Amino acid sequence: MGDLFHNLALGFAVAGTLNNLTYxxxxxxxxxxxxxxxxxGPLATxxxxxxxxxxxxxxxALIMLAGIFYGAxxxxxxxxxxxxxxxxxxxxxxxxxxxxxxxxxRAGSALAIAAIGSFFAGCVATVAIAVAxxxxxxVAQKFGAAEYFSxxxxxxxxxxxxxxxxxIKAVAMIILGLLLGLIGLDVTSGQSRFTxxxxxxxxxxxxxxxxxxxxxxxxxxxxxERASKHGRDLIQPVHSLMPTRQDLRxxxxxxxxxxxxxxxxGILPGGGAVLASFSAYTLEKKIAKDPxxxxxxxxxxxxxxxSANNAAAQASFIPMLTLGIPSNAVMALMVGAMMIQGITPxxxxxxKQPALFWGIVASMWIGNLMLVxxxxxxxxxxxxxxKVPYNMLFPAIIIFCSIGxxxxxxxxxxxxxxxxxxxxGYLFVKLGFEAAPLLLGFVLGxxxxxxxxxxxxxxxxxxxxxxxxxxxxxxxxxxxxxxxxVIAPAVRRTRQEAFxxxxx
Amino acid sequence: MPRIRDPRELAAGLxxxxxxxxxxxxxxxxxxxxxxxxxPGYVPRALAWILGGLGVxxxxxxxxxxxxxxxxxxxxxxxxxxxxxxxxxxxxAFLLERxxxxxxxxxxxxxxxxxxxxxxxxxxxxxxxxxxLMSALLFVVGLxxxxxxxxxxxx
Numbered sequence: 072m073g074d075l076f077h078n079l080a081l082g083f084a085v086a087g088t089l090n091n092l093t094y095x096x097x098x099x100x101x102x103x104x105x106x107x108x109x110x111x112g113p114l115a116t117x118x119x120x121x122x123x124x125x126x127x128x129x130x131x132a133l134i135m136l137a138g139i140f141y142g143a144x145x146x147x148x149x150x151x152x153x154x155x156x157x158x159x160x161x162x163x164x165x166x167x168x169x170x171x172x173x174x175x176x177r178a179g180s181a182l183a184i185a186a187i188g189s190f191f192a193g194c195v196a197t198v199a200i201a202v203a204x205x206x207x208x209x210v211a212q213k214f215g216a217a218e219y220f221s222x223x224x225x226x227x228x229x230x231x232x233x234x235x236x237x238x239i240k241a242v243a244m245i246i247l248g249l250l251l252g253l254i255g256l257d258v259t260s261g262q263s264r265f266t267x268x269x270x271x272x273x274x275x276x277x278x279x280x281x282x283x284x285x286x287x288x289x290x291x292x293x294x295x296e297r298a299s300k301h302g303r304d305l306i307q308p309v310h311s312l313m314p315t316r317q318d319l320r321x322x323x324x325x326x327x328x329x330x331x332x333x334x335x336x337g338i339l340p341g342g343g344a345v346l347a348s349f350s351a352y353t354l355e356k357k358i359a360k361d362p363x364x365x366x367x368x369x370x371x372x373x374x375x376x377x378s379a380n381n382a383a384a385q386a387s388f389i390p391m392l393t394l395g396i397p398s399n400a401v402m403a404l405m406v407g408a409m410m411i412q413g414i415t416p417x418x419x420x421x422x423k424q425p426a427l428f429w430g431i432v433a434s435m436w437i438g439n440l441m442l443v444x445x446x447x448x449x450x451x452x453x454x455x456x457x458k459v460p461y462n463m464l465f466p467a468i469i470i471f472c473s474i475g476x477x478x479x480x481x482x483x484x485x486x487x488x489x490x491x492x493x494x495x496g497y498l499f500v501k502l503g504f505e506a507a508p509l510l511l512g513f514v515l516g517x518x519x520x521x522x523x524x525x526x527x528x529x530x531x532x533x534x535x536x537x538x539x540x541x542x543x544x545x546x547x548x549x550x551x552x553x554x555x556x557v558i559a560p561a562v563r564r565t566r567q568e569a570f571x572x573x574x575x
Numbered sequence: 576m577p578r579i580r581d582p583r584e585l586a587a588g589l590x591x592x593x594x595x596x597x598x599x600x601x602x603x604x605x606x607x608x609x610x611x612x613x614x615p616g617y618v619p620r621a622l623a624w625i626l627g628g629l630g631v632x633x634x635x636x637x638x639x640x641x642x643x644x645x646x647x648x649x650x651x652x653x654x655x656x657x658x659x660x661x662x663x664x665x666x667x668a669f670l671l672e673r674x675x676x677x678x679x680x681x682x683x684x685x686x687x688x689x690x691x692x693x694x695x696x697x698x699x700x701x702x703x704x705x706x707x708l709m710s711a712l713l714f715v716v717g718l719x720x721x722x723x724x725x726x727x728x729x730x
Binding site for chain 1: 584587591601602605606609610611612614619623625630632633660680688698703710714722
């Protein structure tokens with residue numbers, strides 16, 4: 072217990088410096104700013120704003136990125152409540168009841184409850200990270216190459232469960248991501264692989280290039296495609312931000328339940344904001360006395376999922392920070408950002424760079440507090456932002472993405488590759504492939520190959536090493552069980568129901 | 576000849592098989608090594624075979640199950656935004672070091688504007704000018720990125 076307070080004190084000392092507070096504030100502000108824009112999710116927001124953090128010191132960069140992440144997530148909720156255009160899949164369920172509330176003139180109440188719920192969930196999840204982090208990291212420090220390989224298999228299988236479409240296609244995307252990750256010089260032999268003789272490819276394809284192309288550029292194309300078919304919804308006015316006493320009384324238990332669901336699901340590989348908010352919504356609907364209120368402006372339908380997605384968003388930092396394994400695409404991007412800063416994510420971060428680790432944890436709490444301040448009093452500003460036409464936005468996004476990519480290495484080639492990945496991302500949308508598993512595979516590819524080779528060398532070429540070692544065996548069994556669960560018809564059906572909730 | 580019930584799955588499967596074949600051809604010259612001492616070709620080739628296998632499964636599923644009702648037909652492509660946006664990024668890459676940031680942004684925004692119907696040239700020009708000014712202030716003056724603002728001959 073004493074350790075916990077000592078650690079948190081260290082964290083707050085780091086996060087509380089004027090510089091880091093500023094980075095945190097700018098991050099949360101920018102994240103909200105971009106996240107509020109209709110049709111731009113947290114992943115695209117992060118990918119787009121990543122280049123701004125390159126010049127910062129590692130702590131500052133990661134604190135700012137974390138701020139951008141929550142900001143974008145919360146901004147997406149505002150958009151879905153006010154104009155029923157969820158910018159990302161995790162606020163799809165918020166739109167159901169949140170927008171219904173807005174139409175009844177209760178938009179302010181919905182926004183306030185979403186903010187309060189998110190803040191509460193953020194506080195709980197911060198404590199969860201502080202408590203669960205050290206023991207997990209100390210377990211991970213005993214891991215050898217075989218355990219790491221199995222852990223990554225487990226993480227990737229989790230990503231398959233997360234994917235909403237076909238399981239086989241999600242696995243294919245992971246494999247494709249692993250292959251893309253191998254592009255460049257092979258570390259062990261020094262031979263170049265898949266480089267087509269292009270010198271810029273010797274170091275591999277940049278993470279930012281892939282993520283901006285697949286998520287940023289491809290998203291604009293699909294948004295424009297959709298915009299040409301559908302018109303825009305009206306923006307609902309916000310009258311008073313004070314939730315009524317009845318709203319608060321009904322929302323509190325939902326906030327508690329949502330926080331619990333979110334924290335648990337966030338830690339699991341493949342879990343994350345999307346799964347958490349859907350599960351929380353389903354839970355609220357199941358235990359409600361009158362389920363028919365849902366979809367017509369039930370406050371629990373906002374409070375539960377909003378708390379859950381924020382708790383999960385934060386809890387998903389746990390496996391990333393302690394094991395170095397990203398559990399979803401957003402965390403894959405954070406891993407990419409850490410590597411750009413010269414930090415290899417893994418259990419050693421906590422022991423070798425405690426200031427960095429605990430600084431990020433403490434900044435999460437501060438960031439959540441800032442979000443409440445940014446969002447509630449400034450809601451008028453965000454509403455004005457919602458009125459900016461997309462025709463003005465997307466050229467600006469193209470410019471910022473291009474400048475960001477170029478400035479990473481001052482390389483025109485990177486910009487060209489981004490264009491290529493944009494086309495690829497659109498092709499994926501058309502063929503029904505999800506790009507998120509690909510990104511996970513891409514980040515883990517080189518690590519996985521390295522650990523596989525090392526494990527094989529250590530065991531003198533005996534693949535049984537993965538089964539002989541208990542932790543490795545446990546992780547592989549867990550992966551198989553997870554895969555079996557998804558493929559089992561009963562679960563497949565409920566999984567489809569959960570993801571189809573958005574159509575209703 | 577069985578009937579194709581889900582063309583999108585067939586296309587998706589063929590795409591995977593194509594990529595797998597490409598990966599196999601490109602890693603052909605890399606030594607495989609043995610399990611105990613894997614060469615640089617071991618993992619790429621293993622992944623390529625798995626990918627190809629998955630591609631076959633996906634392609635075959637096109638004959639066994641119908642397409643879900645909400646899947647749009649494969650023939651609908653948003654060519655206009657796709658081509659205009661891709662072209663705009665290529666233009667950005669071509670002009671940035673040659674013409675400097677300001678001209679580059681104005682032209683890029685102009686090309687990107689072709690992606691959506693209803694953007695008039697004057698709007699594009701104003702937006703491009705505004706973004707050029709903003710980027711110059713933010714990236715060059717503010718963040719100090721080493722970007723040239725104007726073409727070389729203009730100083």
